[in-house]
Amino acid sequence: MGGIRINKINCFRCVHFAITWDMKFPKACKAFGFKTACMPSVTVFQSTGSDCMAFTLKQGIKERQVLSRR
Numbered sequence: 001m002g003g004i005r006i007n008k009i010n011c012f013r014c015v016h017f018a019i020t021w022d023m024k025f026p027k028a029c030k031a032f033g034f035k036t037a038c039m040p041s042v043t044v045f046q047s048t049g050s051d052c053m054a055f056t057l058k059q060g061i062k063e064r065q066v067l068s069r070r
Helices: 038-047 065-070
Strands: 016-021 027-030 032-038
Touching: 027 038, 032 038
Parallel strands: none
Antiparallel strands: 016 027, 027 032
């Protein structure tokens, strides 16, 4: 894909994902303790160069559902 990466981690399905009241930074990661304007997994990838290591699937969400929506 020529350097463009499609993020495979869906933060909406992670237990650490949170919505904030901050209009400039509406999304947050409770595991790493930061707020961001984009998806937290994108910020983690841009900062570290690797996928988010803190992703934890919420209870009640089947792994099959996660894989089918990627």
